[in-house]
Amino acid sequence: MERIRRRKARMPHSQNSLSFSPEAKDVSPSVKENIDYIKEQLFHSDDILERDIYFDDRQGKLIFLETLTDKHLIIESIIKPLERAKVGAVEHVITSSGLEVGESLDKAISWIISGKCLLFLEGIPEMYVCETGLVVKRDVREPDNEGIVRGSHDGFIENLVTNLHMIRNRIENPNLVVRYFSLGKKSDTKVALVYMKNLAKEELVEEVARRLNLIPTDFILSPGFIGEYIEDDTYSPFPQLLYTERPDRTIAYLMEGRFAILTEGNPTSIIAPVTLFSFYQSPDDYHSRWMFGSLIRTIRFASFLIAFILPGLYISVVTFHPEVLPIELIYSVKSSIERVPYPSLIEAFFMELTLELIREAGIRLPTRVSQTIGIVGGLVIGDSVVQTGLVSLPMIIVVALTAISAFVVPSHELSSTVRLLRFPLMIAAAMFGFIGMTAGLFLIFTHLGKLETFGNPYFSPMMPFKLKGFKDTFIRFPLWHLNKSTKDSTPDQRNSEKAILGEGRK
Amino acid sequence: MNYSVKDKITPNQFLFFILQTQLGVGILSLAHQIHKDAKGGAWISVLIGGLISQVMIVIFWAFLKKNQASNFLQAMEKLVGKMTAKGLVIGYSCFYALVTVLELSEYVRIMTKWVFPETPVWVNILIVATAAVYLAKESLRVISRMYVFVSFLIFPLVIFTIFGFKNVHFTYPMPFLEEGWLAIFKGANLSFFYFLGYEAMLLTYFAVEGSDKGKLKAASLGNLLVTIVYTFTTYVCLISFAPNELPLVPEPMLYVLKSYSLHVVERIDLIFLSIWMVSVTTSVCSFIYLSSIGVAQLCKAKDHRKFVYWIAAVCCIGTTFTLTPHRGEMLDDFIKIISYGFVFGIPILLFIISLFRGRKR
Numbered sequence: 044m045e046r047i048r049r050r051k052a053r054m055p056h057s058q059n060s061l062s063f064s065p066e067a068k069d070v071s072p073s074v075k076e077n078i079d080y081i082k083e084q085l086f087h088s089d090d091i092l093e094r095d096i097y098f099d100d101r102q103g104k105l106i107f108l109e110t111l112t113d114k115h116l117i118i119e120s121i122i123k124p125l126e127r128a129k130v131g132a133v134e135h136v137i138t139s140s141g142l143e144v145g146e147s148l149d150k151a152i153s154w155i156i157s158g159k160c161l162l163f164l165e166g167i168p169e170m171y172v173c174e175t176g177l178v179v180k181r182d183v184r185e186p187d188n189e190g191i192v193r194g195s196h197d198g199f200i201e202n203l204v205t206n207l208h209m210i211r212n213r214i215e216n217p218n219l220v221v222r223y224f225s226l227g228k229k230s231d232t233k234v235a236l237v238y239m240k241n242l243a244k245e246e247l248v249e250e251v252a253r254r255l256n257l258i259p260t261d262f263i264l265s266p267g268f269i270g271e272y273i274e275d276d277t278y279s280p281f282p283q284l285l286y287t288e289r290p291d292r293t294i295a296y297l298m299e300g301r302f303a304i305l306t307e308g309n310p311t312s313i314i315a316p317v318t319l320f321s322f323y324q325s326p327d328d329y330h331s332r333w334m335f336g337s338l339i340r341t342i343r344f345a346s347f348l349i350a351f352i353l354p355g356l357y358i359s360v361v362t363f364h365p366e367v368l369p370i371e372l373i374y375s376v377k378s379s380i381e382r383v384p385y386p387s388l389i390e391a392f393f394m395e396l397t398l399e400l401i402r403e404a405g406i407r408l409p410t411r412v413s414q415t416i417g418i419v420g421g422l423v424i425g426d427s428v429v430q431t432g433l434v435s436l437p438m439i440i441v442v443a444l445t446a447i448s449a450f451v452v453p454s455h456e457l458s459s460t461v462r463l464l465r466f467p468l469m470i471a472a473a474m475f476g477f478i479g480m481t482a483g484l485f486l487i488f489t490h491l492g493k494l495e496t497f498g499n500p501y502f503s504p505m506m507p508f509k510l511k512g513f514k515d516t517f518i519r520f521p522l523w524h525l526n527k528s529t530k531d532s533t534p535d536q537r538n539s540e541k542a543i544l545g546e547g548r549k
Numbered sequence: 550m551n552y553s554v555k556d557k558i559t560p561n562q563f564l565f566f567i568l569q570t571q572l573g574v575g576i577l578s579l580a581h582q583i584h585k586d587a588k589g590g591a592w593i594s595v596l597i598g599g600l601i602s603q604v605m606i607v608i609f610w611a612f613l614k615k616n617q618a619s620n621f622l623q624a625m626e627k628l629v630g631k632m633t634a635k636g637l638v639i640g641y642s643c644f645y646a647l648v649t650v651l652e653l654s655e656y657v658r659i660m661t662k663w664v665f666p667e668t669p670v671w672v673n674i675l676i677v678a679t680a681a682v683y684l685a686k687e688s689l690r691v692i693s694r695m696y697v698f699v700s701f702l703i704f705p706l707v708i709f710t711i712f713g714f715k716n717v718h719f720t721y722p723m724p725f726l727e728e729g730w731l732a733i734f735k736g737a738n739l740s741f742f743y744f745l746g747y748e749a750m751l752l753t754y755f756a757v758e759g760s761d762k763g764k765l766k767a768a769s770l771g772n773l774l775v776t777i778v779y780t781f782t783t784y785v786c787l788i789s790f791a792p793n794e795l796p797l798v799p800e801p802m803l804y805v806l807k808s809y810s811l812h813v814v815e816r817i818d819l820i821f822l823s824i825w826m827v828s829v830t831t832s833v834c835s836f837i838y839l840s841s842i843g844v845a846q847l848c849k850a851k852d853h854r855k856f857v858y859w860i861a862a863v864c865c866i867g868t869t870f871t872l873t874p875h876r877g878e879m880l881d882d883f884i885k886i887i888s889y890g891f892v893f894g895i896p897i898l899l900f901i902i903s904l905f906r907g908r909k910r
Contacts, residue, residue, distance in 0.1 A: 363664075364816065364819050366815060366816050366819075367814055367815055367816045367819055367820075368814075368815065369810070369812065369813070369815060370815075475665070475668075475676060476664070477664075477819055477820070477822070477823045478660070478664060478665070478676060478822070478823060478826055479676070480823070481823040481824075481826050481827060482676050482677070482679065482680045482826075482830075485680045485684075485699075485827060485830060486679070486680055486683055488695065488698065488699075489680070489683055489684045489687070489691075489695055492687075492691050492694045492695045492698065493687050493691040500694070505698055506694040506695060506697070506698045507559075507562070507690075507694045507697065508561075508694075508697045508698065
């Protein structure tokens, strides 16, 4: 008993909540009273289970939620040892991984709904809280939306501890820090902030912790909830946080001094601060040889430009400046366009809309049915729309090319941004041709230039221009070259071996 | 208004700020205008114009360097007293606003001629003004970032011009000195106005980080680049058109580009015009920004943002009144006269005053 009291003294947390809560209720010596109170508080929910225990010549009761606890664990770590020992101190007998002694019944409610198992013994005004949470998790698999050719094929799952395990396992370094937050007023969601102590700027970590603590929402449905609350500019079409399900991608960013936020119940990690160019990097670039990696990356950037400029460019050429095209091309394009009675903007909108519909339908449907969508979309619509004279052939080419280019982006968020941004550009092109396009692009790039995430310029190293930063943007330089480079998000020692080994912050 | 840390720019950004402010509407008609006086020696006139600008940059630098302060108004208060300083800032703000009007009206004139003959002028003005205001309301740092970025467009500008070498006659402008040095200096006098923009130094100088030497180097390099681009394009126009052709083409640059095709893209002039439009937008943005910064310093406001909207609105409305040829010429002449005062007279005066002040200490 002596020791138990000492342990209680070491638990200022529970004592605090005891004194603060207005209707604090202590554990009573009567087991029945305690059990009744708990059941009352949980509104006699049907998944509350209780089991009689006989230990130390006392009648006792075990109470837990069957939907949240691992029954095998309860049998192995609580019931069996208690039956076997018959007498002794409870905390010596129970072999559960976490064991606490509590006095406040209000606390008992929050414990029981977090999957813990409570043990009451007749005549003792205390309860024993055992860790018996049930963990249901799927296998670690490669995320479908972020496949790569070579490299590790695991991905995050819905279990936070497993995800953190994957990160810790890859970075064996004392500087890796995990900070837990619990978010949501009505339902606590466990959120982990992960960063490298020696690489991430201190102000950055403080700032993100501040923003996380300020989230006023009732519950966290998805990382998008957190994202929308902590991002800098909600009114920007550009994604300022990178979502990924790949552990290797996450640790690569952690090693660049960025931070990651992982949520319980979601396989997505949020990474920030990022630049626009982060969205065009893929782990694949680093697995292939640097020349080929650079080629692929350049193609991806070309796709970025195609996806959001091409439709506008086509519209402005066709409506305002057909003379820009070589003569032979003008004839074939014009002959196809002349059959269509609408302005090309309407044509483009119609076709883009159709495409988005096909895409959206393809996502929601099961794989077997989505093949049908492909046939309907590709063959029926694509071919007949031209023959009917609703849309011209060049427009189909432009829209198809745009669609493919938009899907090349390794990040889903940026891909949607690109698809969104081409509509204003199309309108500008239809109104003022090249001049409208130029003005539109000027506005977009100005916006990119002023956008900052967590104090870092979003469009770096283009704006502000840094030649050194180009080593890992358009072209991927050989890795030994990269080690010397400095990036925006971090102190200068970021890539030096010393810092990674934790030998020195300064 | 004092420059906060967020407003500080690096010498490199300063270089491109000067460059983009200088590089404006002029490039299209430069050769035509200078050729009127200097004939074959037009390119020498442009070179001399750049040289004069360089001398002026050094003078600007000399008296700005001597009066270190946190902004232009305070520096001038030190030099010439409170009331005069305020007068100076008001004067320069108005001057920048007038230059904005000039740039806009020249832009609208060329756009109406080349691309949008039917579009109402106010739409043309609005396109540029929207883009310029959207940028001008940001901090100097963001503006400079953007300027560095769009400076890449100078490469295609020069490359397109190089393609123009396909059918040229190097003998067209020769002999360079056919009209004599007097004509060349007359041309230089005119070309000087195409280099306007370095007077942006006045209001931005104190926002630049680094040593005074570095700032001078940056401004000079910016001016040098503009001089090279202007001289080169003028020379290309001179060798592409016969001496009696040039007076007939008001925008020789565009005709040079229109004359050849790249097989993939015809009508390079349209692409050139789009790039040129960016240069105009940055110039307009600079002058609106400078004007609003001046007003903000006068009002001791923390932010120049709200002044940007007002000044831009006034400039846009003002532009619509200048679009008849007669009024356009009047504005042109008026600005030429007052820029002697604002870019030559006042700075030299200030320089001399600062020399005497320096001696007293």
